[in-house]
Amino acid sequence: xxxxxxxxxxxxxxxxxxxxxxxxxxxxxxxxxxxxxxxxxxxxxxxxxxxxxxxxxxxxxxxxxxxxxxxxxxxxxxxxxxxxxxxxxxxxxxxxxxxxxxxxxxxxxxxxxxxxxxxxxxxxxxxxxxxxxxxxxxxxxxxxxxxxxxxxxxxxxxxxxxxxxxxxxxxxxxxxxxxxxxxxxxxxxxxxxxxxxxxxxxxxxxxxxxxxxxxxxxxxxxxxxxxxxxxxxxxxxxxxxxxxxxxxxxxxxxxxxxxxxxxxxxxxxxxxxxxxxxxxxxxxxxxxxxxxxxxxxxxxxxx
Numbered sequence: 506x507x508x509x510x511x512x513x514x515x516x517x518x519x520x521x522x523x524x525x526x527x528x529x530x531x532x533x534x535x536x537x538x539x540x541x542x543x544x545x546x547x548x549x550x551x552x553x554x555x556x557x558x559x560x561x562x563x564x565x566x567x568x569x570x571x572x573x574x575x576x577x578x579x580x581x582x583x584x585x586x587x588x589x590x591x592x593x594x595x596x597x598x599x600x601x602x603x604x605x606x607x608x609x610x611x612x613x614x615x616x617x618x619x620x621x622x623x624x625x626x627x628x629x630x631x632x633x634x635x636x637x638x639x640x641x642x643x644x645x646x647x648x649x650x651x652x653x654x655x656x657x658x659x660x661x662x663x664x665x666x667x668x669x670x671x672x673x674x675x676x677x678x679x680x681x682x683x684x685x686x687x688x689x690x691x692x693x694x695x696x697x698x699x700x701x702x703x704x705x706x707x708x709x710x711x712x713x714x715x716x717x718x719x720x721x722x723x724x725x726x727x728x729x730x731x732x733x734x735x736x737x738x739x740x741x742x743x744x745x746x747x748x749x750x751x752x753x754x755x756x757x758x759x760x761x762x763x764x765x766x767x768x769x770x771x772x773x774x775x776x777x778x779x780x781x782x783x784x785x786x787x788x789x790x791x792x793x794x795x796x797x798x799x800x801x802x803x804x805x806x807x808x
Contacts, residue, residue, distance in 0.1 A: 511542045518550040523557050526565055533572035540576045552586060559592040566596050575600055582608065587617035594623045598630070603644050606631045610651045618662040625655060625668040632675040633707075649676055656685045667700035674704025674738075683708060690716065699731045706735025709742060721749040729753060730761045737768030744774055751776075754784060754792075763795050770799025778803060 508516075513531055517524045535543060547555065559581065566574050574596060581593035594612070597605060609631075612624035628648065635645035655661055656669035670689045676682035686708065690701035702720050705713035717739075720732035736743045736750050750772075753765035766784060769777040781803070784796035 510539060511546060514543055514546040515549075517558065518546075518554050523554065524561070526561055529558065529561055529565060530572065532562065532577050533574055535576045537576075540580055543577060544580045547580070547584075555584065555586065555589055556592075559589050559596075563592050563596050579605075579608075582612070587615075587620050590615065590617070590620045591623045594620070594627050598627065601630070601634065603640070606640075606644060606648060610647065613651060613655055613661075613665070618665060621661065621665045622668050625652070625665055625672060628652065629668075629672040629675070632672040636675040636677065649673075649679060649682065652676075653681055653685065656689075663694060663696065667694075667697050670697070670700045671704050671707070674707030677708040677710055683710070686713075695725065695727065699727050702728060702731040702735050703738070706732075706738030706743075709739050711742075714743070714746060717743075718746055718749050721746065721753065726758050726761060729756065730758070730764050733761060733764035733768050737764070737771040740771050741773050743772055747772060747774070747776055751780060754780060759791065762792055766792060766795045766799055769796075770802050773803050 510531075517528060517531070532543065550558075562574050562577065565572060566578075578593045578596035579600075581589055582597075584590055584593065590612075594609070606628065609624045609628050613621050615621050615624065628651075631640065631644075631648055632652065634640045635648055640648070652669045652673050656666050656673060658666065661669075667689065670685055673679070673682040673685055686701050686704045689697045689704070692698060692701075702717060705717055713735075717732050717735045720728045721736070723729050723732065733750060733753050736746050739746070747769075750765055750768060753761055754769065756762045756765065766781070769781055778800070781796045781800050785793050785800060787793045787796070
């Protein structure tokens with residue numbers, strides 16, 4: 506006897522063994538009616554099973570792009586569990602529709618702080634699209650207003666406010682946005698300062714170059730890391746920062762070194778290419794691979 510779609514979905518919870526990746530293909534490319542049936546069954550699943558399935562779906566969404574799990578992720582934005590809502594947000598990283606942006610703006614007021622933070626992190630990609638003119642002006646303004654309010658709201662957790670500052674970096678022409686970046690950098694909170702440095706890179710405004718230069722030489726590993734990322738965000742306009750960036754490719758902290766190597770690939774130029782070729786021959790396999798990837802990206806840019 507052939508099972509109905511509802512019965513097959515229900516089996517994902519009732520089976521003695523946890524569902525596998527193969528089992529979860531059932532949830533790919535669902536239409537509206539199937540999503541409704543899925544959601545009815547999903548709300549009856551145990552919490553452990555729901556979390557297990559969402560973790561697997563998040564992996565599948567990145568590995569098998571021909572399978573579209575976005576309808577399931579959108580439904581799970583309304584799940585009662587905060588961890589599942591976070592996973593749903595992360596699974597929707599390719600959803601660039603304006604409706605998704607507005608849904609994420611709503612989730613800035615989610616009861617759980619970790620969900621709010623995930624929503625703001627996800628909104629950064631819409632901020633980038635706004636800056637390069639890929640969002641309607643009305644949508645860009647809604648987003649800017651929401652981020653300004655979030656970054657300034659003392660009721661929001663620090664993690665949420667600093668993620669809003671990072672996204673605001675893309676609004677290079679907004680005096681209010683850049684003023685909030687400056688205020689974040691002036692704070693004693695090291696995490697807020699890290700976010701401010703990243704936002705400075707995203708703005709690509711020369712006024713921030715001296716601050717990024719300072720942090721490339723910071724005794725704080727986390728600030729050196731964010732400064733290296735900031736140089737990468739600036740791209741070829743940041744070549745004047747290369748002399749301070751170059752020493753970081755040999756930093757004893759691997760994460761800092763990898764960020765600096767990635768940044769070289771974004772900045773480009775003869776000096777960056779020469780250093781990348783040297784690192785690509787390194788015995789350190791991780792650093793060598795990142796350097797090879799950066800060189801490949803430079804080669805694509807020259808085609």
